[in-house]
Structure formats: structure tokens, C-alpha cells
Amino acid sequence: MRADLLAQLQRMQQCRLALVTGSAGYGKTTLLAQWRQACLKAGAEVAWLSLTADDKGYVDFCTALFAAMQRGGLPVEMDLPLENASAAALDASVAAIVEAAVDLPKDLYLLIDDYHHVEAPLAHKFMQKLLDQGPGNLHLVIASRVTPPLGLSRLRMMDQIVEVDSAGLPFDLAETRAFVDENLGPGKVNADELALIHELTSGWPSCIQLIVIMLKNRPETRAVLEDLVWRSSDLQTYLSEEVMAHLPADLSAFAEALSIFRRFNAPLARFVTEDAQAADLLKRMEDENLLIIRVDSDDRLSWFRFHPLFGEFLATRLARREPESVRELHRRASRWFADQGFLAEAVRHASAAEDVEFAASVIERAAPATWNLEYLGPTLNLLEHLPEETLFRHPRLLFIACLAVALTTRPAKAKAWLVALEAGAQSIHPEVARSLPLIHAAIAFQHDDTQRMIELLEPHRDASLENPFLQYMLLASLCSAYTAAGRYAEAKRLFDTHPVPPADEDNDMALVAQATRISVALLEGNVRETERVGSALLTRSVQSVGRHSISANICASVLADAYYELDRIDDARETIANRRGLLQSSGPDMLIRASLCRARLDLLQESPDAALSFLQRQIAHMRSMRQVRAVTHLLAEQVKVLLLKGDRTQARETFASLEEIAQAHPAEQGFKAEIPAFAALAKARLLRDEQPEEALRALQITRSHAEAFGRGRLAALADLLSAIIFADLKQTDDALVCLVRAVEAAHRLGLVRTFVDEGAPAGKLLARMVRERKFDGVTLQHATEIIDKFPDSAVTDGPMRRSSNSKLQPVLTQREVEILGLVAQAMSNKRIALTLNITLETVKWNLRNIFMKLGVSSRYDAMVWARKHELIE
Numbered sequence: 001m002r003a004d005l006l007a008q009l010q011r012m013q014q015c016r017l018a019l020v021t022g023s024a025g026y027g028k029t030t031l032l033a034q035w036r037q038a039c040l041k042a043g044a045e046v047a048w049l050s051l052t053a054d055d056k057g058y059v060d061f062c063t064a065l066f067a068a069m070q071r072g073g074l075p076v077e078m079d080l081p082l083e084n085a086s087a088a089a090l091d092a093s094v095a096a097i098v099e100a101a102v103d104l105p106k107d108l109y110l111l112i113d114d115y116h117h118v119e120a121p122l123a124h125k126f127m128q129k130l131l132d133q134g135p136g137n138l139h140l141v142i143a144s145r146v147t148p149p150l151g152l153s154r155l156r157m158m159d160q161i162v163e164v165d166s167a168g169l170p171f172d173l174a175e176t177r178a179f180v181d182e183n184l185g186p187g188k189v190n191a192d193e194l195a196l197i198h199e200l201t202s203g204w205p206s207c208i209q210l211i212v213i214m215l216k217n218r219p220e221t222r223a224v225l226e227d228l229v230w231r232s233s234d235l236q237t238y239l240s241e242e243v244m245a246h247l248p249a250d251l252s253a254f255a256e257a258l259s260i261f262r263r264f265n266a267p268l269a270r271f272v273t274e275d276a277q278a279a280d281l282l283k284r285m286e287d288e289n290l291l292i293i294r295v296d297s298d299d300r301l302s303w304f305r306f307h308p309l310f311g312e313f314l315a316t317r318l319a320r321r322e323p324e325s326v327r328e329l330h331r332r333a334s335r336w337f338a339d340q341g342f343l344a345e346a347v348r349h350a351s352a353a354e355d356v357e358f359a360a361s362v363i364e365r366a367a368p369a370t371w372n373l374e375y376l377g378p379t380l381n382l383l384e385h386l387p388e389e390t391l392f393r394h395p396r397l398l399f400i401a402c403l404a405v406a407l408t409t410r411p412a413k414a415k416a417w418l419v420a421l422e423a424g425a426q427s428i429h430p431e432v433a434r435s436l437p438l439i440h441a442a443i444a445f446q447h448d449d450t451q452r453m454i455e456l457l458e459p460h461r462d463a464s465l466e467n468p469f470l471q472y473m474l475l476a477s478l479c480s481a482y483t484a485a486g487r488y489a490e491a492k493r494l495f496d497t498h499p500v501p502p503a504d505e506d507n508d509m510a511l512v513a514q515a516t517r518i519s520v521a522l523l524e525g526n527v528r529e530t531e532r533v534g535s536a537l538l539t540r541s542v543q544s545v546g547r548h549s550i551s552a553n554i555c556a557s558v559l560a561d562a563y564y565e566l567d568r569i570d571d572a573r574e575t576i577a578n579r580r581g582l583l584q585s586s587g588p589d590m591l592i593r594a595s596l597c598r599a600r601l602d603l604l605q606e607s608p609d610a611a612l613s614f615l616q617r618q619i620a621h622m623r624s625m626r627q628v629r630a631v632t633h634l635l636a637e638q639v640k641v642l643l644l645k646g647d648r649t650q651a652r653e654t655f656a657s658l659e660e661i662a663q664a665h666p667a668e669q670g671f672k673a674e675i676p677a678f679a680a681l682a683k684a685r686l687l688r689d690e691q692p693e694e695a696l697r698a699l700q701i702t703r704s705h706a707e708a709f710g711r712g713r714l715a716a717l718a719d720l721l722s723a724i725i726f727a728d729l730k731q732t733d734d735a736l737v738c739l740v741r742a743v744e745a746a747h748r749l750g751l752v753r754t755f756v757d758e759g760a761p762a763g764k765l766l767a768r769m770v771r772e773r774k775f776d777g778v779t780l781q782h783a784t785e786i787i788d789k790f791p792d793s794a795v796t797d798g799p800m801r802r803s804s805n806s807k808l809q810p811v812l813t814q815r816e817v818e819i820l821g822l823v824a825q826a827m828s829n830k831r832i833a834l835t836l837n838i839t840l841e842t843v844k845w846n847l848r849n850i851f852m853k854l855g856v857s858s859r860y861d862a863m864v865w866a867r868k869h870e871l872i873e
Helices: 004-014 029-042 058-071 088-104 119-132 153-158 175-184 191-201 206-217 220-232 233-242 249-258 268-273 276-285 306-323 323-340 344-352 356-365 373-385 389-392 393-407 411-423 430-432 436-446 450-460 468-484 489-497 507-525 527-545 551-566 569-576 580-584 588-605 609-622 628-645 648-664 668-689 692-709 712-730 734-748 759-771 775-788 814-823 829-836 842-854 861-870
Strands: 018-020 043-050 108-113 138-144 159-164 292-295 301-307
Touching: 004 029, 004 138, 004 159, 004 569, 004 829, 018 029, 018 153, 018 373, 029 043, 029 138, 029 220, 029 411, 043 058, 043 393, 043 775, 058 088, 058 108, 058 119, 088 119, 088 138, 119 138, 138 569, 153 159, 175 191, 175 206, 175 829, 191 220, 191 268, 191 306, 206 220, 206 233, 233 306, 249 268, 249 306, 249 628, 268 323, 276 292, 276 301, 292 668, 301 306, 306 323, 323 344, 323 356, 344 356, 344 373, 356 373, 356 389, 356 393, 373 393, 373 436, 373 507, 393 411, 393 430, 393 436, 436 450, 436 468, 450 468, 450 668, 468 489, 468 507, 468 588, 468 668, 489 507, 527 551, 527 861, 551 569, 551 588, 588 609, 588 628, 648 668, 648 861, 668 692, 668 712, 692 712, 712 734, 712 759, 734 759, 734 775, 759 775, 814 829, 814 842, 814 861, 829 842, 842 861
Parallel strands: 018 138, 018 159, 043 108, 108 138
Antiparallel strands: 292 301
């Protein structure tokens, strides 16, 4: 059900016209069919007319229209119209319809599908008169691939039109999920696959349907989903028959030429195709909804892009038919982009044209102030085609190349090139030469050498660089280094003394710096603050520089960790879904956060074996990248899962590998100081039952590290595990001291899963301390809230007897019950807001309250609870 769109169409009760326009396969007919059902349920009369190419003439159109009206209950009688009907005859036909509608005691909705088939000017004139003269109870609903030539401006001025266009027709992620689950069954595709499907299709309903059919017929194709979509013969046939077959030859050739671009505009199209009518052709493409999307831009030009699948389809056709022309198009495009100052796109197209010398010269002559992170991809692609001797002849290109490989987990290559760069430093722009410590720091960052980063960057902390890219890189790098060293106040002060001006807030490297800033709160353990600031920054990063940008990935890794800790499991899974770069080629801290979050979600939502399998793959990958700290974290997590599974033998073998790493790094600084601390944590888990005293000594190592580096969440975990061991040893006072300290930290920082993930030992200890009134005030309140997050079996040894404020006795408000009812209809938060006429934030706030009251972490669990207690159907 297209609930959002149907809510928009509800305004039709006061309007003359609803116009639904969009490309083939975007669900226009389905939407009209759903609206027809809504009208019939409301007691209105409905007439439906589906047009074909045979109805393009005036007579054929009117004949079909009159027949549809009669079927819909409008007793209209008139003579058969003529192709050359006079104005008087046309007026008479309209008058007959108006008179019949006036006498109708109900509203009449006339739904006309595929109106783009109508070509006769007289037919459009007829419809215009019907719109102008129709009574208040006659409502027209038109679906078309193109905007019909009707006078819409006046209707807009009078607020007498509801418009749904190609921007509103695609599925959002929630609708994609609902559609896939309905057709394949809930849980048949995981969150990564679902996000990939949505991203590949951009919510294009017909394409999603094709994918669902393929997955239903050939489930094994899930493993090659991305390649399967691009090469699907069904998709190729659909695009050929439903889109390309209707295009004139000149428009088809023009579209194919533009398929090489990620975005395009009229001047670019005119230059590359050498077609003086390029602007008119672009307008025709937009008017005909040719799977073309208008892209927002900072300048006054209108930029466009094709739907990704359609663009790939066109590019494949072009390359198959005219391979040589493709290279020439790329060559011309590189010149145009270079002349306009679009460095990244100029380099990308020059590389595609195999014109590497021109690509190198573009970077060489570009002003440093124009650099941004978007250059990394084209630069790396260029480097694959560029001989090193050519690279070394272009010092500025060599500088960017060093930055690119240093920032993308290839520090060894960066280090080798840096030698050549420093040998010719006198030929580089002075500001670039002064920025060489940034490359050294980027290499040190990949090696987790925090102290080296501080030594390199601190002398330049207050330097003012003209190049914003380098300025914000310095800010982000030093913030990361200070944070790793536990120097949070200094990390925050960097942004007080070097604030990001409003004009630069959406600069890609400035966004990276701001994303690094929110990681400060996370490492301190303050997940509430992380979630508050991080969610807004992630949204801004996606809107400004894209979902797979570096800043968006940093935000996603931080925010997913915070969501998981807050027990917002669905949000955590969705945040990291289909972010392959996070798990493969990120900086060390991002890799660790994303990998641990993914493993914990697999454990929670799938099985211990699924989590262990993922951890094993990631450990092998981290070892190949020589990310020793990341290996430490994942081995410690593996020990935890193996113990949960009851496999102590394998847990001991895993710990042996972990202990070997810890012994090789006994006295590290910065981030690497985590290595012995997390090895000690794993040791405490392993020895808790067999050698509790040794386990407590290991936990003291972990806690000392947490205190020294200000890691609040780690300190709370060490206290919690210590409390459990003290309780097992019957040392109640010691257990209470540690537990109170842990719960106080949890209240201050917003910790939940730190406790819940420790299972029954933590749950039963907390419940016992609450029953014995060992807590009071806010500590008691937060302890009770945490207890309600545990499964019942994890907090009691016998029959369930929970206090009156437990999750077994929640009281939901009427609004909360209404929201749960709409959740049960698979509505997104946005749909719920529209349906109840409340804000999106109000919906989210109510859902958070529902989750807290019911002690659940997902919309599905809340819905199941409400159905079980007969609050909703």
C-alpha cells in the first residue's frame, strides 16, 4: 500500500484534478487502483479509463471516455463526436457531462490511466474545458508518463490540483522492505541485501519486482545480486520495450551519449554531442520522464542524472555499438570539465579516455583551494594507468597521490612515494610543501601510531592554511590523535579555537572533521550525546556528499555503535547495511566499530555461528592489512562468543593468539594501549569460573586502562564483570561497590547493551540488588530500566515475579496504541506522521517510549507484544 501517496490524494475531495506523472514501471497504475478502492470504500462513484495507442485521436478518446463515464454511473447521452468537431459541438459535449454530474448525488472520480497516449489537440482542449467547467463533485485523476498540455498554473494558484511526480513515486526503504518481505517472506533477505536492492534500484518498483522474481526462482543468485541486476535479461527487455521503443532516433542517440556521465547539463551536452539543440532535447527528456532526475546544484545550471540502471543500460548499448565513440566522448568531456574547474570529473573522464597525460596535467594546474575528497577515487583510478616516472614528473599530482593512498589503507605505497616527493619538495607549491607532515600523519594513523601523529601535527595546531582541504584534514587528524590519547578536552578545544564556518559546513573534509569530533563523545562512552549529534551529521553528510562518502561512513560507524548500545537494534542494522567500505577499507577505528557492531547484530539476530563466521573472515582481513589493534578487538569478541556458545576449548585457543599479540605490545601509547587492556578483558571472561581471583586481576588491568584514557563504557564493563565475580565469591560488599559504580556510569552515559549482552549473570545480579534495595534515586530507576531489557529467564531463577513498574505491566497511551496499529500495517515513521497528522519527531519520540515501556528493541517486537495483549488486530 502506498500510504504516503494515498494520504496526499486524500486532498482530492476538495480538488478538481490529481495528476500522477512518472516513468514506466513506477507504479502509477497501482496507485490509481489503490485510490479507486479508497474512493469506493468512501461511497463515491468511480469511473476508470485505461487508454492505449489506439485512443490517441479525438473521436477514439471521447468514445472511450463516454463509455467509462456510463460504466461509472454517470447517465450521459451524446452524439458521437467528430474529428473536426466545431467549438459549439465540443461545448455541448462538455455541457452534457456537467449536467449529468450535477444531478449525481455522490462525488464522481474519473480515473484516466496512460493519458500520454492522447495526441489530438482537440482532446486536450476537451479535457481543459471539463476541468474549467466541471462541478465540485467531479474529480479527475490522470496518470501519464508526461505532463499533459493542460492549463495547470491556474489550478495550482487556486489550490485545485494534487500532484504526484517521479520524485515521489519510488519506494522508500521501508516500502522496499515491505514489498520484498511480502513477496519472499519476512527475513529472506538480510539488511545488507535489502539496502543493496534499494540502492541499485533507487526505489524503482518494477525493477524491485524483477529482482524479487529472480530471487524467488533462483535463490542462489543472492550471492551475485549486484551483477545479476545489471545484467538481467528481463530488465534489458523491459527497458528496450517499455522505454526505448517509444523514443525517436535523435532522442535515443542523445540519451546514449549522455549515459557516460554521472551528471550532465545543457552546456556540457551541447559541447560533447556537438548538437546545437541539446537544451531542447534535455527538456524533452525531462518532460517525458525518461528516467531522468534533476540534481540540485550550487550554481544556476540545471544538472541531471539518469536512473543508475537506465544509465548503465544506455552505456552498454553505446559501448556495444560504437566503442570508439565512447573514448572520444570521454575525451571531450574531460576538456569541458577541466575548463569549468571540475577537477574530479575531468580526471575521471580523462582516465576513461586513457588520456593519462591530460589527467595528470589537470591535477597539476588545479588550484589547491579546489581540492576535496572526491578526487581520491579518480586519482586512484588514474594511478592504475600512470607509469611511476610520469607520476614523479608531476609534483602536485604526486602529493595528492600520496594523500590518496595514505587515506585508503595503503600506507606502504604512500611511504615509498613520499620519499620521491620530499626529494623534489622545492618544486611544490609552498603551502603543499608545508603540508608534508599531514601525509606522514596519515601514514601513522593507518599504523595506529598516535604518539607519532601528535608529534607531527601539534607544532602546526594553530597554523592557518589557505587550502581548506588541508586545514580540515589537520583538524580531523589532530582531533583523532588527541582522542586516542584520551585527551578529550584538547580534542574538543580544537573546534572551539578553529570553528567550522557556516559556509564550509558541507565541505567534505570539514564534514570528516566534524564526524571525528562526534567520535570523541563515543570514546568517552557518552552514547546519548553521540546519538543526538551523530544522527543529524549523518543526514547532512549523505545529503551533501553521498551515502558512501568518508564522512558518512565515519558517522555511520559511530552512530551504529551508539544505536546498538542504546538497544536500538533495527536502527543499528540499517545504519551499517550495505556499507562495504566500512568493513573493508576504512581507518582502523571505523573498521573496529563497524565489525564489532556487525558481529553483535549477527549474534543477536541470527546465531553464534553466524557471528563467529563473520569474525573469522574479518580477522583474516585485518591480519592481511596488518591492523594488529583491530585483530585484538575481534579476537576478544570471538572469545566472548565462543564462551557464550559453550566452546571453551576453542575459546582457549583463540585467547592464546590474543595473548601472543598482547605480549608483543606490553607498553603502548594511544590507541595501541587498548591491546593489553582487551586481552586482559578476554582473559577475565575465560577465567571467571575457574580462577576468579586471576580474572579480577585481569579486570583491574582493563579498568586501569579505561581510567587512564577516559573510556567510560569500558570502565563500566570492567566494573560489571568484577561485580559478577565478587557476587559469585559471596563478597557482597565488593560486588555492590562495583555494581553501583557501573550503574551510575550507565545512567550518566546511556548504557544498555553493555549490561544486557552479559546475559543472565548480569541480569540476575541486577535484579537481586534492586529487590534488596541496594540502589536508590536515579540509579534505581536506571537499573530497573536495564532489567526490563533482559529476557525474563535472565533475571529470575523461578516463576516470574516482577515489580509493578516492570515491562510486564506497561500502560500505553491512546496515541501509542494508534502508532502500534499503524506499525502493524508496515507503515514507515513518515507514513505514520502523515496519517496521524503529527510530526516525524513525535512519532519517533512515542516509539522510543513504547520500546522503553515494553522492554523491546524493535518495531516488530512491539507489534507482537501489542497483538498478544489484544491492543491491536
